Amino acid sequence: MDASESVRIALRSIRSHRLRSALTVVGLVIGIASVIVFATFGASVKAEVVNDIEGSSANNVYVFATPEDDEGFDRSIQPVFTERDVSEIRRLSGVTAVVPRGTVDTNSLGRGDDTVARQRVTATTPQTFAEGSIVAGRGFRSGANEVVLNEPAARSFDENATVGDRLTLSLAGNRTVELTVVGIVNGTEGQLPVGDFAGGSRVYVPIDPFYRTVVESPSVGVRQRAYPQVTVVTDPTATEATKAEIESYLREDSDARRLTPAGTELTARTSGDFVAQVAAVIERITRFVTGVAVIGLIVGAIGIANIMLVSVTERTREIGVMKAVGARNRDVLVLFLVEAGLLGAIGALLALPVGLAGGYAATRYAEVTFALAPVWMAAAVGVGVAVGVLAGLYPAWRAARVDPIDALRYE
Amino acid sequence: MRSADVTFGDGPTVVELDDVTRTYDVGGVVEALAGVSLALPEGSYTAVMGPSGSGKSTLLNLIGALDTPTEGRVVVAGRDVGTASEAERAGLRGTEVGFVFQTFNLLPRLTAVENVALPLVFAGVPRAERTARARELLEDVGLGDRTDHLPTELSGGQRQRVAIARALVADPAVVLADEPTGNVDTETGAQVLDVFDALHDRGNTLLLVTHERHVAERAERIVHVKDGRLEDVESLDDECGGRAD
Numbered sequence: 001m002d003a004s005e006s007v008r009i010a011l012r013s014i015r016s017h018r019l020r021s022a023l024t025v026v027g028l029v030i031g032i033a034s035v036i037v038f039a040t041f042g043a044s045v046k047a048e049v050v051n052d053i054e055g056s057s058a059n060n061v062y063v064f065a066t067p068e069d070d071e072g073f074d075r076s077i078q079p080v081f082t083e084r085d086v087s088e089i090r091r092l093s094g095v096t097a098v099v100p101r102g103t104v105d106t107n108s109l110g111r112g113d114d115t116v117a118r119q120r121v122t123a124t125t126p127q128t129f130a131e132g133s134i135v136a137g138r139g140f141r142s143g144a145n146e147v148v149l150n151e152p153a154a155r156s157f158d159e160n161a162t163v164g165d166r167l168t169l170s171l172a173g174n175r176t177v178e179l180t181v182v183g184i185v186n187g188t189e190g191q192l193p194v195g196d197f198a199g200g201s202r203v204y205v206p207i208d209p210f211y212r213t214v215v216e217s218p219s220v221g222v223r224q225r226a227y228p229q230v231t232v233v234t235d236p237t238a239t240e241a242t243k244a245e246i247e248s249y250l251r252e253d254s255d256a257r258r259l260t261p262a263g264t265e266l267t268a269r270t271s272g273d274f275v276a277q278v279a280a281v282i283e284r285i286t287r288f289v290t291g292v293a294v295i296g297l298i299v300g301a302i303g304i305a306n307i308m309l310v311s312v313t314e315r316t317r318e319i320g321v322m323k324a325v326g327a328r329n330r331d332v333l334v335l336f337l338v339e340a341g342l343l344g345a346i347g348a349l350l351a352l353p354v355g356l357a358g359g360y361a362a363t364r365y366a367e368v369t370f371a372l373a374p375v376w377m378a379a380a381v382g383v384g385v386a387v388g389v390l391a392g393l394y395p396a397w398r399a400a401r402v403d404p405i406d407a408l409r410y411e
Numbered sequence: 412m413r414s415a416d417v418t419f420g421d422g423p424t425v426v427e428l429d430d431v432t433r434t435y436d437v438g439g440v441v442e443a444l445a446g447v448s449l450a451l452p453e454g455s456y457t458a459v460m461g462p463s464g465s466g467k468s469t470l471l472n473l474i475g476a477l478d479t480p481t482e483g484r485v486v487v488a489g490r491d492v493g494t495a496s497e498a499e500r501a502g503l504r505g506t507e508v509g510f511v512f513q514t515f516n517l518l519p520r521l522t523a524v525e526n527v528a529l530p531l532v533f534a535g536v537p538r539a540e541r542t543a544r545a546r547e548l549l550e551d552v553g554l555g556d557r558t559d560h561l562p563t564e565l566s567g568g569q570r571q572r573v574a575i576a577r578a579l580v581a582d583p584a585v586v587l588a589d590e591p592t593g594n595v596d597t598e599t600g601a602q603v604l605d606v607f608d609a610l611h612d613r614g615n616t617l618l619l620v621t622h623e624r625h626v627a628e629r630a631e632r633i634v635h636v637k638d639g640r641l642e643d644v645e646s647l648d649d650e651c652g653g654r655a656d
Contacts, residue, residue, distance in 0.1 A: 001533050012520045321516045324477065325577065326505015326533040328498045404477050408516065 001331045003338075010339035013311070014346075021343065024307045028347030028387070029354055031297035032380045036355025038293050039376035041362040042286025047371040049282060050275050059236040061243045063089075063250070063268045064229040065260050080259040080266075082217045083224040092249060094235045094242035097127045100227040102211050105172035109203060111165055116156050121147075121169065121203040123211035127233070128204065129185055137163035137183035143208045147179040152201035154184050169205070179205070218258040226259070232268075243268050290376075297383065300347065301391040308340050308395035312402075319399055320407025329400040336396035337389055344388020348381040355380065422453035424486075425584045425616045426474050431483035433469050433639075443469040445639040446483070451585060451618060456611040458627035459620045461636035467620045468589070470636065474618065475510060475587050476503040488584040505534045509578025513590035515570040517562040517577075523549060524558040527576045534581060541580070548576035552606055568599035575606055579615070586610065588619040592626055604629050 014021045065078040079102060090098045103120040110116065129139035129148065140146035147167055154161040161167070165181040185204075205211075207225065215226040234242040250256055250266040260266060269277075312319070319332055327335075355377075363370040426449075433444040444466045451457055461467050472478035473485045476492045479500075485492040488507040492500060504510075509530075517526045524545045531541035549558050552572040554565075562570055571591060578586050588607070592600030608629060611617055619630060627633045628647060635643040 001535065005532050005538070016520050317516070318518055321518060322529070322533070323501065324475070324504060324510045324516070325530040326501055326581070328501040328533070330498070331501075331533055405472050408477075408512065 001327070001334070006331075006334050006338040007342070009335060010342050013315075013339055014342060017311075020307060024303050024343055025347045025350065027303035028297070028300035028344060028384060029351040031293070031295075031300035031387075032348050032351035032384050033355035033358060034293035034296045035290055035383075036351060036373075036377060036380050037358035037362060038289045039286065039373045039380070040356065040359025040371070041366070042282060042289065043373035043376070044359070044363045044368050044371040045366070046279055046282040046286070048368040049278055051369075058271045059234045059239045061232040061234055061239065061246055061268050061270050062229065062274075063232060063246060063266070065256065065264050066267050078260065078264060079213045079215065079226040079228045080256040081227045081230045082215065082220075082255040082259070083226075084217045084220050085254050085256050086227070086230060088249060088254070089230065089232055089246060092242065092245045094238040094245065095232055096235060097233040099125050099127045099231040099233065100207065100225075101128070101229045101231060102207070102213055102225075102227045104205065104210050104212075107170040107172065107174075110168040110170070111157055111161060114158050115168075118203065121205050121210075123205050123207045125207055128231075129183065133185045135184045135186050137181070140182050140204065140206050142206045144206060145177060145179050146182045146206065148183040148185055148204040149181060150185050150202040150204075153203050154181075156201050169203075171210075177210075215259060217255050219253075219255055226255075239270055243270055297387060301387040304340055304343050304388055304391035305395060307343075308336060308392050309398070311339070312336065312395045312399040315399075316402055316407045319402045320404045323402070323404035324408060332402070333396045333400035336399045337392050340392020340396065341385050341389040344384045344386070344391070345381075347388070348384025351384065352377060352381060422455070424450045425453045425455075425488060426451040426618070427484070427486040428470075428473070429484040429486070431473065431480045431485055433466075433473060433478065434481045442639050444473070444480075447636075447639070447641055448483075449634065449641065451616055453584075453616055454611075454614045455632075456607070456617045456630045457619070458630035458633045459618065459636055460622060460624070460627050460633055461642075462622070465636045466639040467636055469639075471587055471589055471618070471620055474585065475508050476500040501533070505530045506581045507584040509581070509583040509586040511571070511574050511578045511586065511588040511591045513593040515562070515567075515574045515594070517570055517573055519562055522559045522561055523554060523565065523573045526562070526573055527580050529577060530581045545576070545580055548579055549573070552576050566599075567595045568602055571595060571599070571603050572606060575603070575610075579610070585616045585618060588617065590621055591619065592621070592623070600626070 063081065065080045081100065086098050086100050089095060101122060101124045104123050105120050106118050108115050109118045109121075126139045126142060135151065137148075140148050147169070149161055161181055161184075163181055163183060167179045167181060168176055169179055170176045211225060213226055214223045216222065217224045232242070232246060246268045250268065254266070256266055322332060356372075360370050428447055428449040431444055431447045432442065435441045435443055447466075447470065449470075459467050459470060469478065473480055473492065474487060476487060476495070477500075479485075479493045487503060490499070490503060490507075492503065495503060510516075518529065521529065524542060527545035527548055528541040531544065536544075546555070546558055549555055552575055554569060554572055554576070557565060557569060562573070565573065571594075575591075578588075591607070592603050595603060604626065607617060607619065617630070619626070621627050630647065632647055633645040634641060635645065
C-alpha cells in the first residue's frame with residue numbers, strides 16, 4: 001500500500017469522527033503551544049538581556065570581589081580595590097582607562113518639595129560616561145557638586161529632571177548636599193551589567209568629594225579610598241589578553257588580594273563573560289519551565305493513545321475486512337500509525353500559531369522584545385508528530401495483531 | 412471416508428485440501444475439521460452445506476488463507492497456505508481469493524468504487540488503474556450509476572453486489588461466499604444468486620457456503636459437512652441446478 005493511500009484513508013477516518021478528533025487535537029495543541037510559549041518567551045528574555053549587556057562596551061573588563069562559587073552577581077561586593085590598585089592596573093599594557101566605582105549610602109534625593117527615597121548613589125570618575133551614552137549635558141567634573149542621572153532616575157521625579165536642576169542629596173548621617181544636574185545618560189552604557197541593570201534608576205556623583213570608604217593599603221601602608229568594583233577600559237583588540245594580565249596582577253601583587261576576606265574571590269569579567277553567564281542562567285530557567293510544559297505534551301500524547309485504542313476496538317471488524325481483502329499486518333500498522341501521526345501533525349501545526357500568539361502576548365506583558373525561537377518551534381512540530389506516532393504505536397500494534405477470523409465475527 | 416478425493420471435472424485444480432485437520436485449543440482440544448480432502452477444479456461451482464458448528468466456516472477460512480491447517484495441506488492457486496508467511500497469506504487473500512460475506516462487510520467510509528478497489532490498494536495497483544477496474548466491475552453488477560455512493564446509501568442487494576464486485580476485482584482464482592443471501596430478502600437473494608450464475612458461466616471458480624438447500628442447488632455439486640468431516644458429495648445435473656443457461 002502506498003503512503004498517499006494510507007494518508008487518504010487515515011484522513012477519512014479522522015474526518016468521520018470530527019468532534020473526537022478535534023478534542024484529541026486540542027489536548028495536543030495545549031501541550032505543544034505551551035512549550036512554544038515558554039520557549040519563545042525565554043528566547044525573548046534572553047535576547048533582550050543579552051542585547052542590554054552587549055550594548056555596554058564590549059572592551060570593558062569588570063573587576064570585583066565576590067564570594068567563591070557565587071555566580072558573580074551583586075551580593076557581598078567588598079571594597080577591596082585601593083587607589084594603589086587602580087593606579088597599578090592603569091599601568092598594565094592594553095589598559096586605556098580605569099574607572100573605580102563605589103556606592104555612597106544616602107537617604108533621599110529631592111528637587112524642591114519633590115523627594116524620592118534612595119538608599120545609595122554610585123560614586124565614580126568622569127570616564128564612566130562614554131561619548132555615546134550622554135543624552136543631555138555632559139559628565140560631571142571631579143571635585144564638583146555635580147550629579148549625573150540616567151533616564152529612569154530623571155523620570156523618577158514628578159516632573160522629569162533636566163540639566164541645570166538643583167537637587168538635594170540627603171546622605172547617611174543626616175548630611176545634605178546641594179548638587180547641580182549636569183548630564184543625563186541613557187540606559188546602562190559602560191556599567192557593570194549586574195543587578196537591575198536593565199532599566200534601573202541610577203544616580204552618579206564624583207568620587208571626589210563624596211566617596212569616603214577608606215582602608216589602609218597593605219602595600220603602601222597609608223589609608224586610601226577603596227572600591228568594591230573597578231571597570232577597566234581596554235584596547236578592544238586585546239581585551240582578553242588584558243583581562244589575563246589584570247587577573248595575574250590581582251592574584252600576585254594587589255592590595256585587593258590581601259584585603260579580600262577568606263572565601264572571597266577576585267573576579268575579572270568581560271561583557272562577553274556576563275553575556276554567556278546570564279544567557280546560561282536564562283537558558284536553564286527556560287529549559288525548566290519548558291520542561292514543565294512538556295508535561296502538557298505528555299497529557300496530549302496520552303489523549304492520542306487513548307483515542308487510538310478506542311478507534312482500534314471500534315474498527316476491529318473493519319480491520320478484519322481489510323485483512324480479508326489482502327491487508328498485511330504491516331499495512332494495518334502503518335494505517336493506524338499514520339492516523340496517529342496525522343493527529344499529532346495537525347495538533348502541532350495548529351499549536352504553532354497559538355503558541356506564537358501566546359509567546360507574543362507574554363513578551364508584551366513582560367515588556368520585552370519578541371524574539372523567535374525557530375529551533376524550538378521546529379522541535380515542537382517534530383515532537384508533535386513523534387508524540388502522535390509514539391502514542392499510536394501500541395494501538396497500531398494491537399490493530400495489526402487483530403485476528404481476521406475473530407474480527408469478522410466481531411459485532 | 413475419503414469421498415472428496417474425487418476431483419470434479421477436468422480443469423486444473425485451483426484449490427486442493429489434502430487430509431486437512433484443524434483443531435482449536437479452547438480449554439480442551441476441539442476438532443473443527445478432521446481429515447478433509449477436497450479439490451476444486453477451475454471453473455467449478457461448489458456449495459458447502461452443513462449445520463452450524465459442522466466446520467463449514469473453518470473450511471472457508473482455510474481456503475481463504477485466513478487460517479492455517481493443524482495437519483495436512485491446503486493449496487490455493489499453487490501455494491501452500493500452511494507454510495506461507497503472514498504477509499504471503501495476506502497477498503494470497505488479496506489476489507487469489509475473493510470473499511463475499513453474509514453481512515457484506517463494506518467499509519462504511521469508503522464509496523462503492525473505493526470499496527471495490529480496496530484489495531488492489533493492498534496489492535499495490537496504481538490508483539487510476541484500480542479505479543477504472545472497480546468502475547468496470549460495478550458496471551458488470553449493474554451498479555454503474557452508484558459508484559460514488561457510500562454503503563449506507565445503498566440497499567442490501569446493492570451492497571452485496573458491491574461486495575461481489577470487490578471479490579472479483581483482483582481476478583482471483585476462487586470466489587468464496589459465506590451465506591451471501593443470508594442478509595437479504597428472497598427476491599434480492601435470487602438476484603445475488605443470478606450474479607453468481609453469471610460468474611460461473613464466465614468461468615470463475617466458486618465456493619458457496621449455505622444452509623439453504625435451494626441456494627445450494629444453484630451449484631454444480633453440494634459438499635455436505637458434518638462434525639468436521641465430509642459426509643457426502645452430491646452431484647447435481649445442470650437441469651436441477653437451476654442455472655439459466
